[in-house]
Each structure stands twice: as C-alpha cells, then as structure tokens.
Amino acid sequence: MERESLFPRNIFTYPLAFISATAFIVAIHVVVLVALISYGNSHSDRAFTAIGSHIIIALWLYLTTFTILRSRMADKWKVLTAVCSAILTGGPVVYLTILLQNSVLDEPIHPIESFKFLSTGSVYVITALFLFLQCTVIVIWIRNRQKTQKINALVIENLRNRYLALKQQLSPHFLFNSLNTLRGLIGNDDERAIDYVDNLADMFRYTLQEKSVVTLRDELDFLSAYSALLLVRFGSALHIEIDCGSEYDDWYIPPMSLQTLVENATKHNVISDTTPLHITISMAEGEFVRVSNGRMPKTDPVKSNGTGLLNLSERALLLTGRDISINRTDETFTVDVPLVSPLKK
Amino acid sequence: MNALIIEDEEIAMRALTDAIHASDYDIGVIGKAKTITESVAWLTANPMPDIIFMDINLGDGSSFSIFERVQITCPVIFVTAYDEFALKAFEVNCIDYLLKPITPRQINRAMKKLDSIGNLTRSENIDRLLEWIGTQNHAYRRSFLVAYKDKLLPVATSDVAFFYATDKQTHITTYDGRTYTSESSLDNIGRSLPPDEFFRANRQYIIAHRAIKEITVWFAGKLSVSLYIDTPEHIIVSRAKASQFKSWYTK
Numbered sequence: 001m002e003r004e005s006l007f008p009r010n011i012f013t014y015p016l017a018f019i020s021a022t023a024f025i026v027a028i029h030v031v032v033l034v035a036l037i038s039y040g041n042s043h044s045d046r047a048f049t050a051i052g053s054h055i056i057i058a059l060w061l062y063l064t065t066f067t068i069l070r071s072r073m074a075d076k077w078k079v080l081t082a083v084c085s086a087i088l089t090g091g092p093v094v095y096l097t098i099l100l101q102n103s104v105l106d107e108p109i110h111p112i113e114s115f116k117f118l119s120t121g122s123v124y125v126i127t128a129l130f131l132f133l134q135c136t137v138i139v140i141w142i143r144n145r146q147k148t149q150k151i152n153a154l155v156i157e158n159l160r161n162r163y164l165a166l167k168q169q170l171s172p173h174f175l176f177n178s179l180n181t182l183r184g185l186i187g188n189d190d191e192r193a194i195d196y197v198d199n200l201a202d203m204f205r206y207t208l209q210e211k212s213v214v215t216l217r218d219e220l221d222f223l224s225a226y227s228a229l230l231l232v233r234f235g236s237a238l239h240i241e242i243d244c245g246s247e248y249d250d251w252y253i254p255p256m257s258l259q260t261l262v263e264n265a266t267k268h269n270v271i272s273d274t275t276p277l278h279i280t281i282s283m284a285e286g287e288f289v290r291v292s293n294g295r296m297p298k299t300d301p302v303k304s305n306g307t308g309l310l311n312l313s314e315r316a317l318l319l320t321g322r323d324i325s326i327n328r329t330d331e332t333f334t335v336d337v338p339l340v341s342p343l344k345k
Numbered sequence: 346m347n348a349l350i351i352e353d354e355e356i357a358m359r360a361l362t363d364a365i366h367a368s369d370y371d372i373g374v375i376g377k378a379k380t381i382t383e384s385v386a387w388l389t390a391n392p393m394p395d396i397i398f399m400d401i402n403l404g405d406g407s408s409f410s411i412f413e414r415v416q417i418t419c420p421v422i423f424v425t426a427y428d429e430f431a432l433k434a435f436e437v438n439c440i441d442y443l444l445k446p447i448t449p450r451q452i453n454r455a456m457k458k459l460d461s462i463g464n465l466t467r468s469e470n471i472d473r474l475l476e477w478i479g480t481q482n483h484a485y486r487r488s489f490l491v492a493y494k495d496k497l498l499p500v501a502t503s504d505v506a507f508f509y510a511t512d513k514q515t516h517i518t519t520y521d522g523r524t525y526t527s528e529s530s531l532d533n534i535g536r537s538l539p540p541d542e543f544f545r546a547n548r549q550y551i552i553a554h555r556a557i558k559e560i561t562v563w564f565a566g567k568l569s570v571s572l573y574i575d576t577p578e579h580i581i582v583s584r585a586k587a588s589q590f591k592s593w594y595t596k
Contacts, residue, residue: 176426177357180445184360233354237404271404272353272380298406299381310488310499326490326497 020138022059086129155318156212175204181233196232199225207256213319216289216339217249223258223281230266237271241280244289251287251339254315258291260308261335265293288325288336295333312337349376349394351384351411352424353404361398361424361447368452372396380405381414388415396459398443400424401431412475420467422455430481438474486537491517491525500525502542506556506574508534510549520556522574544593546570546582557594 064085068078178200185193202225206218220242227240240262262279271277275296284290309326312335316324322338348365352358358377365372375394378384380403388411399408399421411417423442425431435442439462441455459467488499500517509516510531518524527534535545545551556572563569566584568591582590 172427174426176445180360180426180447181354181356183446184356184358184363188359232356234404235355237353270380270406272382274380274382275405299410307487309490310501313499323498326499328490328497 024134083129177233178229181229185232192232196229199228203229209255211255213252213340214255215249215342216244216251216253217246219253219255219258220244220281222256223262226259227262230262234266234271235273237273237276238266239276239278241278243280243282245283248283248287248339250342252320252342253289253337253339254312254319257312257316257337258289260312261291261337264308265291265333268297269293270296270298284336287339287341289339290334290336292332292334295328295331309335346370346372346395347375348372349378349384349387349397350374351378351397351403351408352400353379353402357400357445364447364449364452365398367449368456369449370453370456379403381408381411384408384411385414388417393417393419395419397421398424401428409475409478412471417471418468420459421471422459434474434478434481438477439470440474485539489517489527489529489534491527493523493525498525502538506553506572507576508551509577518574518576520574541596544590546580546590547586549578550576550580552580554594560594
C-alpha cells in the first residue's frame, strides 16, 4: 500500500484546524492580557500592543503555513519550508514591531538589553512553530478519527454479516435434526418431548436476537438449552458439564461463542457409546470461560471451512479487546473465551 | 423384506424404525448399527440385507466410507437432515434419499421409486455417487489453525501471501509479513485452497494471486516470480508449469 502524506492537500478539515488553532491562540492571548491588566501591570498599554502584534503575526504565520501545507511539495520539504518561513517572518517582523513599539512608547532599547530582543524574537519563532505543530496535530487527529470510525464501521458491519451467516448456517441442519428427534420422542416419551420443545424454542429465540454482546448468564442459559437438545440426541455418547459458578454472571461475552465451540467439538470428534465425547465449560484464570473437550478426531476429514474459530477470534477481539486462546494437546482441545467486565461496557 | 438401519442417534433410530413399520411395505428391521465400525462389523458378519437405510453423518465419520470398507450389493436409501452437498450429490446421481423428519409417506415414495429402477442401475448409481463425491472439492478452507510461539491461532486464508514447505514443516506467511507453522502438508493444504486464488508454483511454494508483484522470464523457459512479501528463497516456476501458471495468472 502506498504511504499516505501526513499533510494531504485539499483536505476539508484544514479550515476546521485553522479556526480551532486560531481560536486557541487568541484565547490564550486574551487570558494573558486580562491577567496583566487586572493585576495592574504598569505597562498594560505596552502589553496590549505586544499581544496585539503577537496575534497578527500568529495569523500571518498561519496563513503562510496553510499555503505550505496545501502545496504540492513532499512532506519533508513542507516541514522545512514552514520552519524557514517561521524564522524568516518571525525575526524581521519582531524586530520591526519592537522598533515600532519603542518609537511609540519612546523607550529605546538599551544596547545592554539587546538580549531581550533575541529572547523575544525566539519566543515569536517558537510560537510560530508551535502553531504549525498544533495545526498538523489537529489535522492528523481529525483524519485518523475519521479513518478509525470508517474502519470500525466496516469491521462491525462485516462481523455482523458473518454473525448473521453463522446463525443461518446453524439453522436448517440443526432444525431438521431436532424435528426428527422430536418426532421420535412424541408418543414414546411425551415428557421429554415437552422439555425438548421448550429448549428448542428458547434456543431459537436466543439466536434471533441482534445483540453484539450478552451477559455470561444469558449465554450459559442458552448453552444449557442447546446442550439439553444435544444430550437427548446423542444419549450416553455425549457428556456436557457446565460449571462456571455465578461470580461472573453479569460479565459480557460475544453471543453464541460457547455454543460455537460446543458445536465444533461435536462436529470434529467421534461421538459413540464406545468412545463418548466429554465437553466441560468452566472458568479459567484471567476472566476467561474455558471450553475443553476430549480429542478423538473422526476418521474422515470433516467438511468444515474453518470459519467458526476465526469468526470467534475476530468477534472476541473487537468486542472485548482480547483474543481467544486456543490450546491443543493429543488428548484435549481447549479454547478460552475472554469476558468483559460490566463496568467497561 | 429385511432391512439394516444405520443411524447414530438412538431416538432418530426409533423414529426411523417406527416410520418403516408404519409404511405400506412389509419391511422387517433385522439389524441396527450406530457407527461406521458397527456397520462394517454387521455387514461382514451377516448376509446382505434386502435394503439399507443409511444416515450420512455418523458419530465416527461420514457413512460414505462404509462403501470403501465393505462390498454392498443391496439397494441403499440415504437419510439426511439438511446437507446441501449430499442433496446435490443425490440429485446428480439419481440416488434415493429421505429427509428428516422421516414420515411413512416418504418411505413409501422411496420404496416405490426403488421398485421402478433395476438393481444394476442402483449399484452403478452408488458407484457414480462415490466417484462424484471424490472429485468434488466442495468446501475450501477459509482459515487455518496455525502455531505461533506457544499458541494456536486461526489465520484467514485471504490473509495468506504464500505457503512454503521445508523438510519437515509447512510455513504460512501472511501479508503483514508474519510467518506461522502448520501441521498439514503442502499437498493437503493445496487441495483445500480455492484454485482461482492460489497456485502451486513448485514443490516448495503455493502462492496467492494478489501477492504476486512481478513475473520475469528466467533462462530455459522458466519463470521467476517475486512477491510483495519477502520469500525465503527465489520462486521459480518450471518450464512444464509455466504456461499453466501464465493462464492462471491472467484469468
């Protein structure tokens, strides 16, 4: 990617930077002026003239700075020219101003006091450079903010779309399998059939919400409903243990993150009476929820495009600022999902 | 008529048995199997049934692999909840299937259809189905689980500039210049990548289309390819592959 210029031409935020920087410098001068007058400075008339000229020169330097910023020069030449113009304008104009001041006030500079001229001059030059810097900072800040906002909006939109796609993915296969199970339960075990319908309804209602984060309690309730459905289907071949206590109930977590991990575990590993699958959901150190399962990969590679974990990783980073942590050994597969404190939301 | 039912879920098995019994056909369920292993064991130990009802996704893998391990000579009716890939496979190869939730009516329809086609056609159809499944690269990977320092990370396929194989390991380098390692071989990775976006340049490299910066003609008809991201070694495309590479690149 081509590197962008720090001082772009024709950027529409320049007028805003100009106005705010000017307002800032004028305000400071007014404050100083008011302070000098109210403290009964004997040279208040002189201070007034000095500050007046200071504002004029500041505006002059601004105009030259903006002309430079908007020119076609390369970044380094822009900086160099701005510095030179500050010194070249600052020096003589300061000298002239002081001469003018001295003639008006009839207080000529004493040769011994000539260092005052130098110090006052450098103050002007420093002020000019300060203004230049200020302008640059404001322009960069505004530009970055616009860029970040744009990027964030894009990222969120993208993730939202993928999240919606994820929900779509879940639906048909899971729904029809569940309906089939329900059909098998009805008439044979009506009580379980009723529970099954209740859990199915809870689960689908949860997947239809559009929240970007949910509380851990809500996610765990949803996971319980989802697990109950799986347990009816797989019987003793599947064990799911949820033990997260209640300390972090009101902390936040990306929605359907735990369900994604449980679903992944059931998709990739053997589930049979001879090789049952164990999944545990517990708390891990550092405000993480840990989903851990035994590893016994299915013989043929599972048709999976590997979006689940990537999607979860991106959502966790965006919503909590922390990434998920994945660990794999020969026997277990563990994923830690970060939580966000309710205070930080 | 004797039937074998292959289904990994207890309740689904019962639902299927009930539906079979409630159908217009006189079918007796003589065997039930829940996994690939059990199915293979049953089929080796018992004479071939008259018909098999077979769920596609079993607890230990896809039931298509049963066909690779045991010779099946009777008609098979597949059962699936909603698997777009399987449904396409069945439609293309004229295979009978049932959709969950299974009703007696569905069984009647499938059995009737079965009666109307000859036995030979049926087994030919299944052979064609298996062959068709083998050739379909239906799901390209969108991400890889890679090792980075002591952690595992999911990396999006679209972020990968090139894959590079050394003696023992496969390395994955992304556009931001980071390199990860993967357990999969370069061959396996190559098979799971979208062919429009990635090209197997030589034995060591698979490169992404948009990572290519420059292609220059090397001696003896070979091509030298440079990427936007630094590669550990020069990428040379052999003369034999050069024209294939050029047509891939310009497509």
